[in-house]
Amino acid sequence: MNSHPEINGERLLARLDMFAKIGATPGGGVNRQALTPGDREARALLTRLAKARSFSVFQDDAANLFIRMEGRDGSQPPLLIGSHLDSQPSGGRFDGALGTLTAFEVLESLADAGVEPERPVEVVAWTNEEGCRFAPGCMGSRAFVEGKIPAEWADLRASDDGARFEDERLSTIDALAADSSHRRLGFPVAAYLELHIEQGPSLESEEIPIGIVTGVQGTRWLEVAFEGQTAHAGTTALQYRRDPLKALTMGLSALYAGVMPENADARFTVGRIAVAPGSVNAIPATASCTIDLRHPETAVLDRLEDDIRSGLTEAAARENVSVAIRKTVDMEPVTFSSDMVAALQAAAQKAGLPTKTMISGAFHDALFVAGCAPSAMIFVPCRDGLSHNEAEYVKPEDSVTGARMFLASVLELLPRA
Amino acid sequence: MNSHPEINGERLLARLDMFAKIGATPGGGVNRQALTPGDREARALLTRLAKARSFSVFQDDAANLFIRMEGRDGSQPPLLIGSHLDSQPSGGRFDGALGTLTAFEVLESLADAGVEPERPVEVVAWTNEEGCRFAPGCMGSRAFVEGKIPAEWADLRASDDGARFEDERLSTIDALAADSSHRRLGFPVAAYLELHIEQGPSLESEEIPIGIVTGVQGTRWLEVAFEGQTAHAGTTALQYRRDPLKALTMGLSALYAGVMPENADARFTVGRIAVAPGSVNAIPATASCTIDLRHPETAVLDRLEDDIRSGLTEAAARENVSVAIRKTVDMEPVTFSSDMVAALQAAAQKAGLPTKTMISGAFHDALFVAGCAPSAMIFVPCRDGLSHNEAEYVKPEDSVTGARMFLASVLELLPRA
Numbered sequence: 001m002n003s004h005p006e007i008n009g010e011r012l013l014a015r016l017d018m019f020a021k022i023g024a025t026p027g028g029g030v031n032r033q034a035l036t037p038g039d040r041e042a043r044a045l046l047t048r049l050a051k052a053r054s055f056s057v058f059q060d061d062a063a064n065l066f067i068r069m070e071g072r073d074g075s076q077p078p079l080l081i082g083s084h085l086d087s088q089p090s091g092g093r094f095d096g097a098l099g100t101l102t103a104f105e106v107l108e109s110l111a112d113a114g115v116e117p118e119r120p121v122e123v124v125a126w127t128n129e130e131g132c133r134f135a136p137g138c139m140g141s142r143a144f145v146e147g148k149i150p151a152e153w154a155d156l157r158a159s160d161d162g163a164r165f166e167d168e169r170l171s172t173i174d175a176l177a178a179d180s181s182h183r184r185l186g187f188p189v190a191a192y193l194e195l196h197i198e199q200g201p202s203l204e205s206e207e208i209p210i211g212i213v214t215g216v217q218g219t220r221w222l223e224v225a226f227e228g229q230t231a232h233a234g235t236t237a238l239q240y241r242r243d244p245l246k247a248l249t250m251g252l253s254a255l256y257a258g259v260m261p262e263n264a265d266a267r268f269t270v271g272r273i274a275v276a277p278g279s280v281n282a283i284p285a286t287a288s289c290t291i292d293l294r295h296p297e298t299a300v301l302d303r304l305e306d307d308i309r310s311g312l313t314e315a316a317a318r319e320n321v322s323v324a325i326r327k328t329v330d331m332e333p334v335t336f337s338s339d340m341v342a343a344l345q346a347a348a349q350k351a352g353l354p355t356k357t358m359i360s361g362a363f364h365d366a367l368f369v370a371g372c373a374p375s376a377m378i379f380v381p382c383r384d385g386l387s388h389n390e391a392e393y394v395k396p397e398d399s400v401t402g403a404r405m406f407l408a409s410v411l412e413l414l415p416r417a
Numbered sequence: 418m419n420s421h422p423e424i425n426g427e428r429l430l431a432r433l434d435m436f437a438k439i440g441a442t443p444g445g446g447v448n449r450q451a452l453t454p455g456d457r458e459a460r461a462l463l464t465r466l467a468k469a470r471s472f473s474v475f476q477d478d479a480a481n482l483f484i485r486m487e488g489r490d491g492s493q494p495p496l497l498i499g500s501h502l503d504s505q506p507s508g509g510r511f512d513g514a515l516g517t518l519t520a521f522e523v524l525e526s527l528a529d530a531g532v533e534p535e536r537p538v539e540v541v542a543w544t545n546e547e548g549c550r551f552a553p554g555c556m557g558s559r560a561f562v563e564g565k566i567p568a569e570w571a572d573l574r575a576s577d578d579g580a581r582f583e584d585e586r587l588s589t590i591d592a593l594a595a596d597s598s599h600r601r602l603g604f605p606v607a608a609y610l611e612l613h614i615e616q617g618p619s620l621e622s623e624e625i626p627i628g629i630v631t632g633v634q635g636t637r638w639l640e641v642a643f644e645g646q647t648a649h650a651g652t653t654a655l656q657y658r659r660d661p662l663k664a665l666t667m668g669l670s671a672l673y674a675g676v677m678p679e680n681a682d683a684r685f686t687v688g689r690i691a692v693a694p695g696s697v698n699a700i701p702a703t704a705s706c707t708i709d710l711r712h713p714e715t716a717v718l719d720r721l722e723d724d725i726r727s728g729l730t731e732a733a734a735r736e737n738v739s740v741a742i743r744k745t746v747d748m749e750p751v752t753f754s755s756d757m758v759a760a761l762q763a764a765a766q767k768a769g770l771p772t773k774t775m776i777s778g779a780f781h782d783a784l785f786v787a788g789c790a791p792s793a794m795i796f797v798p799c800r801d802g803l804s805h806n807e808a809e810y811v812k813p814e815d816s817v818t819g820a821r822m823f824l825a826s827v828l829e830l831l832p833r834a
Binding site (some may be wrong): 081088089090130131132135137187198199200203217219221228230231232233234235236237240243245246249250252253256257260261266267269270271272273274276277278279281282283284285287290292295326360361362363384385386387388389 | 505506507547548549552554576615616618623636639644647648650651652653654655657660662663666667669670673674677680681683686687688689690692693694695696697698699700701704707709711720726777778779780781801802803804805806808830
């Protein structure tokens with residue numbers, strides 16, 4: 001038989017529930033950070049589901065996981081579809097998982113309908129998209145595009161338990177070695193398509209079920225380290241203090257008051273802060289924080305980064321402490337292929353789905369894959385724009401509508417790609 | 418023989434070096450936090466030194482360590498002299514140790530001279546003066562004055578390794594059980610005298626070798642906990658954010674700018690700060706800090722605490738987050754016995770030592786012991802007023818001069834007390 005493929009909504013929603021149990025948190029979210037046992041369990045489950053449908057499974061040296069459906073012409077580069085399975089420490093159940101399971105649902109719906117695609121279609125689960133346990137994020141797609149593991153990752157250690165990235169990478173690959181074939185890192189791809197929750201409020205508030213993403217804003221991560229002098233809290237008068245936390249606090253408060261109000265498209269976030277020695281009655285010796293800065297325009301990012309550096313440097317000088325600022329991530333803004341965007345718009349029209357074109361506020365693996373293949377993204381609404389939060393939520397009907405849009409897009413792309 | 422007792426400066430300085438090796442840090446300081454193996458090692462060393470001089474050794478249920486030299490009338494309450502042996506996580510080698518070893522040197526110098534004091538003289542090493550591993554500080558002297566271990570300490574856990582206070586207290590006592598006799602918690606004391614480094618800059622800058630302390634400023638510790646909502650750093654626009662770290666930063670920056678400059682005698686210190694979940698690309702869900710607030714006047718402390726509470730509460734409201742503020746320590750300012758101060762001034766005059774009367778910026782065990790016996794303190798200069806710092810330093814001659822003053826004071830107090 002060769003019927004018209006259709007999304008099995010109940011199956012997709014059941015799969016979402018299955019994966020949400022892996023690393024489930026009391027608050028209803030998931031903690032399935034990259035290369036942890038939870039992440040491996042999710043990879044193993046997806047592999048079992050793939051083998052049950054006799055799709056072939058591959059891993060590369062970045063522990064990226066591929067599930068392949070053969071096409072009429074196996075020599076053609078595949079259409080690559082997918083997302084990631086890792087999460088934030090207190091993350092939601094949809095970020096990454098929805099895109100990966102939607103792509104797998106599309107593969108199954110094609111198989112259910114007995115469709116033999118023009119070219120191979122492969123589902124991918126990229127390694128460490130979140131970047132919270134090992135920085136930077138999107139390691140899997142970065143390595144895929146570069147065709148190798150960057151040398152500087154060899155010494156990386158986990159922010160939580162100090163585990164070595166190298167060890168965790170190899171153990172994760174080994175855990176599935178028996179059920180998968182090895183695949184070299186980086187291969188020709190016809191096109192890449194990724195579905196994700198918006199992680200912002202606009203689709204929900206405008207009641208539009210589908211976002212067609214035309215690009216991704218740029219992201220920069222800074223590590224800020226102030227160093228002063230610890231001393232007794234009770235005896236050290238103001239003029240004798242060199243307090244690095246005071247410098248950090250005064251510097252950050254000016255940035256909080258300035259950066260985002262003055263630039264509506266800017267995103268300024270301090271996600272980590274720490275002091276040492278960390279004693280209630282001792283002035284700290286050091287104070288450090290991270291800064292996550294985003295904007296759709298490189299020129300504005302440059303200016304904001306300059307403002308941040310000068311603001312923190314002046315704050316350090318005022319408190320007679322030193323400051324070191326290190327850039328750990330610098331992701332340029334990306335504009336997706338106009339052909340891909342046009343294909344998605346055509347698919348939406350055929351499916352009769354209202355859409356909105358938009359810029360992604362978050363970075364995604366598609367941002368990197370765009371460096372080696374035409375790429376694009378589809379967004380679905382999430383409640384209150386909440387993400388990286390246990391309360392992250394997508395209405396079942398929105399997940400199913402997104403999958404229908406994703407299937408229509410795949411059918412639109414297969415002959416074109 | 419019964420010669421005039423004299424301080425053995427070389428012995429005192431050698432002892433300071435011996436104890437500085439216990440928990441020594443690479444930076445030349447010590448990490449000998451309360452009830453840790455390092456603290457126990459220091460207690461054991463002092464006990465060995467005491468037994469070598471055939472002084473008797475006692476422990477009470479707060480793990481306070483007492484070394485007793487008998488007096489002509491053993492039924493008289495003892496003159497109690499001493500300090501503490503625990504340190505900050507990156508503390509100096511003099512804070513506590515100098516006072517404890519000076520008191521022990523006085524005991525030895527009396528024994529060397531064959532002096533039989535009018536009444537027993539006891540050296541005490543109080544438990545957990547610093548309060549950094551287990552809050553509050555001065556646990557040993559608090560419990561001594563109350564005559565019992567406060568019930569609320571039963572559930573305390575260490576800020577570093579989460580160890581239970583109860584377990585650490587009992588293990589510390591057991592470690593010396595064979596070498597000491599048990600002593601009930603709290604007993605009549607004729608008077609208490611403690612020597613300590615100033616931990617401030619005034620004696621050094623005014624080139625005065627001895628400070629006679631007439632009182633201790635009040636200290637309050639607050640634990641501040643903001644709660645907001647974690648969300649994605651890249652996609653969450655300003656109007657959708659409920660950022661607890663922004664609220665904390667804005668609130669603290671106003672306090673840093675106000676409290677100390679406006680009140681020359683005030684001391685405002687944030688020694689700990691933390692956020693959760695602590696991911697570089699997630700707005701924090703919670704942000705917390707400690708505040709150490711000090712001033713010599715209760716009325717001013719009340720006003721400053723009100724300012725802090727209202728400032729942080731308003732900052733929370735502005736960011737649409739909640740804040741909880743808990744007072745964990747409230748030590749009223751104390752004025753020492755005028756008779757004790759007069760005795761110290763008489764001793765200094767006889768010893769021909771220039772002195773300065775002053776208020777202590779730090780709290781000390783003497784602040785609590787003053788609740789059950791006439792108490793006073795002697796300060797010696799330290800370099801740059803630095804303390805709670807590996808660079809904490811006292812000139813050898815200043816340590817010896819302090820010990821001479823301490824011996825003279827003990828001889829002055831023995832007939833009076």
